[in-house]
Amino acid sequence: METNKMKYVIGVDIGGTHLRVGAVTPDKELHFFEKKKIADILDNLHPVESLIQFLDGFIQANLGNSDVLGIGMGFPSVVSKDKKRVLATTNLNINDINIADPIQEYFRVPVVIENDVNHLLHYEISQRSVLNDEIILGFYIGTGFGNSIYINNRFLDGKNGAAGELGHIPVLGDEAVCQCGNTGCIETYASGKTLVLLHQEYFSDVPFEDVFTKYANSEHIVKFIKSLAVPIATEINIFDPHLVMIGGGVVGMKDFPKRQLENEIIRYCRKPYPANGLVIEYAEDTNAAGVLGAATNLYDNYIGKSISTR
Ligand SMILES: [Zn+2]
Structure with missing residues (x-):
């Protein structure tokens, strides 16, 4: 049955000190923006599991009745060309880890990671x-x-x-x-x-x-x-x-x-x-540009919308 649920891409911006998250509509409107201390969320020994737990909480709290179209995540890191692995991070202990695939498997939506500055x-x-x-x-x-x-x-x-x-x-x-x-x-x-x-x-x-x-x-x-x-x-x-x-x-x-x-x-x-x-x-x-950039990258380059450069 077709419903008129709200549609969002979740943008995540992970910096050296803070994690920012928000839900972005196809019109690039930002909702439910939050800024957290990275140390309160990211478990260095289990980075992927801790990110899944955080995203699960964010979705349940804010997007329970909405369609999540995908998750775009920025890391302050060298990111592999296939946009799945964090290869090396200077200011966080995340090195050579496939971030995208396990999160994609868990939430069953496209997950793309990218260098935060590119976002x-x-x-x-x-x-x-x-x-x-x-x-x-x-x-x-x-x-x-x-x-x-x-x-x-x-x-x-x-x-x-x-x-x-x-x-x-x-x-x-x-x-x-x-x-x-x-x-x-x-x-x-x-x-x-x-x-x-x-x-x-x-x-x-x-x-x-x-x-x-x-x-x-x-x-x-x-x-x-x-x-x-x-x-x-x-x-x-x-x-x-x-x-x-x-x-x-x-x-x-x-x-x-x-x-x-x-x-x-x-x-x-x-x-x-x-x-x-x-x-x-x-x-x-x-403050919100990294979250908007993460979501915009997904909309523009992965979810089949128009390319942003006009
Ligand atoms: Zn150096």
């Missing part, structure tokens, strides 16, 4: 008129340093799914140990983790969220902003992009010095191009 950039692209040949670079500074490269109408994934790991570009002379196991990665000094350490060491007289308000001009913050600008400009010099999208929790903090960051990016960009006319935009709503 964030997918959402921004779906909000804009993007032409076919445009190159768009996304830089998301949260717990780590996330990067996404959109080229030839798709997200660059490389041979294994590991393309765009800008945070793990080595820096000569830097011996700090990165959580990926290498030493000298960009992420060891250009990430939210670094900002937390700077706050503890030099700025503990103000709450963390006031660091930029009070200390944007201090030597340590000026150097921190420069450390973000160098890898961003490096990738701009490789791709000569049409659009640069910058976001993430650090960039969304009160009084983040955007002008200072832009000046430093331009300083390191090749002149006259790609420096001249470089377009930089900010992803303003990163």
